Amino acid sequence: MTAARTVRARSAGRPTLEEVAARAGVGRGTVSRVINGSPRVSEETRAAVEAAVAELGYVPNRAARALAANRTDAIALVVPEPEARFFAEPYFSDIVRGVGAALADTEMQLLLTLVGGDRERRRLAQYLASHRVDGVLLVSVHADDPLPELLEQLGIPVVISGRRSEDEPLASVDSDNFEGARAAVAHLVAGGRRTIATITGPLDVYGARRRLDGYRAALADAGLDELAAHADFTEEGGRRAMAELLARAPGLDAVFAASDVMASGARQVLRDHGRRIPEDTALIGFDDSSIARHMDPPLTSVRQPIEEMGRAMAELLLAEISATTPTRPSLVLPTELVVRASS
Amino acid sequence: MTAARTVRARSAGRPTLEEVAARAGVGRGTVSRVINGSPRVSEETRAAVEAAVAELGYVPNRAARALAANRTDAIALVVPEPEARFFAEPYFSDIVRGVGAALADTEMQLLLTLVGGDRERRRLAQYLASHRVDGVLLVSVHADDPLPELLEQLGIPVVISGRRSEDEPLASVDSDNFEGARAAVAHLVAGGRRTIATITGPLDVYGARRRLDGYRAALADAGLDELAAHADFTEEGGRRAMAELLARAPGLDAVFAASDVMASGARQVLRDHGRRIPEDTALIGFDDSSIARHMDPPLTSVRQPIEEMGRAMAELLLAEISATTPTRPSLVLPTELVVRASS
DNA sequence: TACTACTGTGGGAGCGCTCCCAGCCGTGAT
DNA sequence: ATCACGGCTGGGAGCGCTCCCACAGTAGTA
Numbered sequence: 001m002t003a004a005r006t007v008r009a010r011s012a013g014r015p016t017l018e019e020v021a022a023r024a025g026v027g028r029g030t031v032s033r034v035i036n037g038s039p040r041v042s043e044e045t046r047a048a049v050e051a052a053v054a055e056l057g058y059v060p061n062r063a064a065r066a067l068a069a070n071r072t073d074a075i076a077l078v079v080p081e082p083e084a085r086f087f088a089e090p091y092f093s094d095i096v097r098g099v100g101a102a103l104a105d106t107e108m109q110l111l112l113t114l115v116g117g118d119r120e121r122r123r124l125a126q127y128l129a130s131h132r133v134d135g136v137l138l139v140s141v142h143a144d145d146p147l148p149e150l151l152e153q154l155g156i157p158v159v160i161s162g163r164r165s166e167d168e169p170l171a172s173v174d175s176d177n178f179e180g181a182r183a184a185v186a187h188l189v190a191g192g193r194r195t196i197a198t199i200t201g202p203l204d205v206y207g208a209r210r211r212l213d214g215y216r217a218a219l220a221d222a223g224l225d226e227l228a229a230h231a232d233f234t235e236e237g238g239r240r241a242m243a244e245l246l247a248r249a250p251g252l253d254a255v256f257a258a259s260d261v262m263a264s265g266a267r268q269v270l271r272d273h274g275r276r277i278p279e280d281t282a283l284i285g286f287d288d289s290s291i292a293r294h295m296d297p298p299l300t301s302v303r304q305p306i307e308e309m310g311r312a313m314a315e316l317l318l319a320e321i322s323a324t325t326p327t328r329p330s331l332v333l334p335t336e337l338v339v340r341a342s343s
Numbered sequence: 344m345t346a347a348r349t350v351r352a353r354s355a356g357r358p359t360l361e362e363v364a365a366r367a368g369v370g371r372g373t374v375s376r377v378i379n380g381s382p383r384v385s386e387e388t389r390a391a392v393e394a395a396v397a398e399l400g401y402v403p404n405r406a407a408r409a410l411a412a413n414r415t416d417a418i419a420l421v422v423p424e425p426e427a428r429f430f431a432e433p434y435f436s437d438i439v440r441g442v443g444a445a446l447a448d449t450e451m452q453l454l455l456t457l458v459g460g461d462r463e464r465r466r467l468a469q470y471l472a473s474h475r476v477d478g479v480l481l482v483s484v485h486a487d488d489p490l491p492e493l494l495e496q497l498g499i500p501v502v503i504s505g506r507r508s509e510d511e512p513l514a515s516v517d518s519d520n521f522e523g524a525r526a527a528v529a530h531l532v533a534g535g536r537r538t539i540a541t542i543t544g545p546l547d548v549y550g551a552r553r554r555l556d557g558y559r560a561a562l563a564d565a566g567l568d569e570l571a572a573h574a575d576f577t578e579e580g581g582r583r584a585m586a587e588l589l590a591r592a593p594g595l596d597a598v599f600a601a602s603d604v605m606a607s608g609a610r611q612v613l614r615d616h617g618r619r620i621p622e623d624t625a626l627i628g629f630d631d632s633s634i635a636r637h638m639d640p641p642l643t644s645v646r647q648p649i650e651e652m653g654r655a656m657a658e659l660l661l662a663e664i665s666a667t668t669p670t671r672p673s674l675v676l677p678t679e680l681v682v683r684a685s686s
Numbered sequence: 687t688a689c690t691a692c693t694g695t696g697g698g699a700g701c702g703c704t705c706c707c708a709g710c711c712g713t714g715a716t
Numbered sequence: 717a718t719c720a721c722g723g724c725t726g727g728g729a730g731c732g733c734t735c736c737c738a739c740a741g742t743a744g745t746a
């Protein structure tokens with residue numbers, strides 16, 4: 001196969017616009033117009049060009065197009081690598097799936113960019129700035145991250161996943177954390193639970209705050225008292241928080257954990273204390289990850305429409321890219337309570 | 344000078360090679376040589392150019408480079424979308440992580456390409472062929488998939504994950520399925536189990552066959568008899584196979600499932616039959632996914648070094664790309680038995 | 687009839703690089 | 717002093733497209 005590779009090295013004889021034009025008996029400009037779907041081409045000419053394209057198996061050269069048109073037809077999905085939480089189920093693959101679905105009928109390419117430490121993060125801004133992408137999808141953005149604003153200043157369309165505050169200035173797609181938490185706790189109340197605790201995520205994360213707010217709202221509706229322990233979305237944190245809650249309120253009969261992973265940690269502690277789930281203590285998580293489905297008993301959990309969020313992010317970004325003036329829309333998608341045996 | 348800098352940072356005014364050359368008082372060719380690390384540049388000149396690059400914040404234009412040099416500095420990770428198995432834990436995110444790590448110190452970009460049905464698959468060959476990528480990583484390739492051979496013929500370097508047969512002609516990275524299975528079953532034997540069943544994956548998948556071979560080898564070593572039921576890597580398949588095994592051999596005291604998901608299905612059936620794990624029946628899975636860690640009891644499982652496989656795939660591909668003649672190496676990475684409470 | 691509008695069309699002028707070929711200089715050998 | 721031969725260097729010639737201007741042809745208007 002050495003021969004083939006050699007051929008590849010010198011541009012493999014792939015047809016160019018020029019050759020298509022010659023074949024169709026028209027000029028370069030006309031072929032370009034047909035390729036790009038311009039309406040200012042007569043029907044016969046269009047047909048002739050399309051025939052030539054098909055005969056020669058012509059595919060436009062992206063690099064040439066990018067250079068001439070000053071756009072790349074590519075967007076970047078920027079993933080913070082150290083962020084273990086994002087890489088865990090179900091986020092990453094579902095987001096990618098959704099983005100891919102939205103891009104499937106498009107000419108857009110998806111560039112995956114993993115950013116590690118600060119050094120790479122610095123390079124990234126420069127990298128993205130030099131017009132290598134038409135837009136950027138940012139997931140798992142922290143409140144104090146300068147990157148989104150930097151990109152905005154550079155005029156690069158950005159869509160982020162998850163708002164960072166109530167009035168997010170950037171285009172964003174979020175799930176309804178408040179309502180998801182409220183529904184979960186309301187379900188516990190409806191099940192006759194009266195001492196309902198929560199294990200929160202880190203409260204500098206807006207989504208974690210909203211889940212706490214939802215918990216509080218449901219308790220207020222039922223006239224019940226709040227019982228919260230703070231953790232950090234990890235299993236170990238869930239264990240510690242659960243132990244703390246049991247010490248503070250041995251009579252609790254339900255726990256709403258702001259993530260499945262924390263719920264898993266809580267379950268271990270409940271077991272160690274000889275508490276049956278759901279008989280003695282009901283347990284609900286958040287994320288509806290595979291952990292929830294395979295936990296024993298299967299965990300009731302709040303499902304976020306991650307794949308749809310990915311799709312929506314991509315669609316918003318495409319809209320922002322083609323818009324003449326940025327609109328920065330904020331989309332909030334509904335969550336869904338998936339009831340299983342744990343509650 | 345903040346204003347001036349802001350202006351420069353704007354997309355329209357990004358510095359070009361030419362401007363760097365003017366600034367450094369040298370010619371375009373010389374700047375190009377410095378940028379590309381050519382040794383044929385004097386020290387003073389190099390320093391002058393590097394200073395100019397730093398001052399202007401110059402970043403090469405990828406499109407222009409790709410057009411002129413006829414290479415894209417990008418590789419594609421092709422993911423078969425319908426393949427639910429691949430998208431499930433732990434594969435996808437770990438592979439991406441590994442690939443990303445290998446590419447981190449490189450100028451290579453990672454293009455993520457999700458392919459759906461046959462129609463898209465057809466487009467894909469054309470797409471990849473038209474010189475948009477320097478190489479392709481193919482995951483989850485079926486034995487009868489024409490794509491890898493197609494790409495090879497087009498002279499595009501390819502690395503696949505998982506061999507399709509004993510003598511895989513393409514460059515590939517695989518894990519040692521045989522040895523992983525053998526170690527798992529040997530561990531059961533060492534634990535005193537005497538009637539050890541297996542639930543296999545689909546046997547047209549080479550990896551699934553190798554796991555069965557490893558199971559057989561361990562049994563042969565111990566002088567025990569084989570007891571196999573075939574399934575398809577799904578939970579439901581695991582349930583059916585387990586039920587079949589219990590009917591055929593009620594006295595079995597251990598099960599080796601060729602995937603965690605199937606082990607999860609098997610566990611449900613074992614429970615339904617009132618069998619305790621591991622007291623009555625030991626259970627071992629394969630993949631060491633999050634399912635294994637969160638199963639009750641936690642599942643002993645064979646860990647594949649997925650992230651390292653991703654890294655190795657990328658490294659092999661980079662080597663193939665820069666090699667003058669393809670070497671098509673086959674790499675097999677070791678697996679590891681992670682012993683938990685289920686065995 | 688002469689003029690102004692279109693609609694289609696061809697092709698020049700780049701986009702920002704790499705490649706490569708001359709040409710410059712200094713050095714060592716003759 | 718002459719020649720040959722390297723190491724460095726400058727810059728022309730593209731890479732394959734898009735953009736845009738000019739212009740032919742046709743049709744509508746006074």
